[in-house]
Amino acid sequence: MIAYLNNTFMEEEKAVLQVGDLALQRGYAAFDYLRTLNGAPLFVDDYLERFFASAAAMHLQPTQTPQQLKQIIYELIAKNNLSQSGIRMILTGGFSPDSYTPTTPNLIVLQQPLQMPSAEKFEVGLKIITHEYERDLPEVKSINYLMGIWLQQKMKAQNAADVLYYKNGWVSEFPRSNVFIVTKEGKLVTPAAGVLKGITRMKLLQLVKGKTEVEQRPLHLDEVKGAAEVFMTSTTKRILPICQIDDVVIGDGKAGPVTTKLNQLFLELEEKETTSTTVV
């Protein structure tokens, strides 16, 4: 696979960084992840906007403009020629003389093949667990996944596919996904603050605007466990139903009708998007 590092495209094995970089020394780097479909990047401008916003929030100054990075992404896609893939962008704190103060960032762009969840996985839904935790700088997408990765052993031990964070009873997000519920009255609810604003989350909110009642507000874990349907949204998962949270079965324990309908709408949107953007 071809990768991009600073100003050069190269074989990924050759994309190496000196160990003095602040990402390695202090876990300090902005991050984002988008995917491609039919050889075109999906919602690329939204991801780029978020990536540059994360960089700015982290006081990192990219040496490229969003337009230049977009061009790099298109070149990378052309070079690797994958129909469906994930593209990872990392803007590091750079080679810091004191191993602490950010300096000129290093930019890494990587592409990998991506397998999206199957229709069968969607139908069965996911069992998840919960963990009391609040991400640092939750509205910034950084490489800080310490807690999410650390919790993998707990997830495995409980045969869970993911872990939902809450604090003082209030739900926020998964390590890499947003959470939605469908109330018994058919309303969509998702936490409004203290979460990473997912692009899939945003697109879904735009899709249902004016058609479904939506509330963006604090969401209690008890309300989640008592909801008619619960699902997660993310770039690599699209929309996936949650069938069990800790010991509580949600709804009838499989993909609910609203979740199924929303997933269908989202699939249509992404087909439309990538068909139209490839023409440009």
Added chain:
Amino acid sequence: MIAYLNNTFMEEEKAVLQVGDLALQRGYAAFDYLRTLNGAPLFVDDYLERFFASAAAMHLQPTQTPQQLKQIIYELIAKNNLSQSGIRMILTGGFSPDSYTPTTPNLIVLQQPLQMPSAEKFEVGLKIITHEYERDLPEVKSINYLMGIWLQQKMKAQNAADVLYYKNGWVSEFPRSNVFIVTKEGKLVTPAAGVLKGITRMKLLQLVKGKTEVEQRPLHLDEVKGAAEVFMTSTTKRILPICQIDDVVIGDGKAGPVTTKLNQLFLELEEKETTSTTVV
């Protein structure tokens, strides 16, 4: 400077890692930092014990034993021939096929010259600010310094040398140092839990055992601001007096007598330690 990466000593500029490593992708790596004095590592067994404990807590399996890593440290010291230095050890999550699950770690050991704070800096003391925050997995030393680095701009804006974390009024630690107070009754108090157990902190507690009354317990920010003396301890700072916290001047605004005495004791200890260990 010579560095060590996995099984090889090399010039630090040549110490590079493929960008697929989990430290770069997800900020996931165990970390530790010790220093050398008179060409010998100070309290090396204590640092190694903590480093391996952090690795174990992070579910990382080092390919070296503590004894082997100690040997590497001594070899590095011999190669670089610095009288006074800092040695940085990073054990990464490795080249993860899914960019999320830790695998065989990469081990990095770096050495750099280190300038300890001057006697003048000690005398003047530090002005610090406070920030409501609690580190993830606080008893584990990892490369997660997202908040500490992010707060540097706030520190600069307020002309502060460091930032003290508290949560719901209870003080924990600095991003890279522990906190102690001296009460008006002459007792030493330092937080007992939810902090990284610093080696300097531990050595100081051992030094004063039986001579000074010490309490390891929850410590409220109000008590810190009203203390007779406040100081920080860390590997790179030894003991440094805090003269001002936010807008509150501590004591008479300079190094207090207990802090000065403890610093003297610590200097004697480290001289004794490195004089004796160089003989071995």
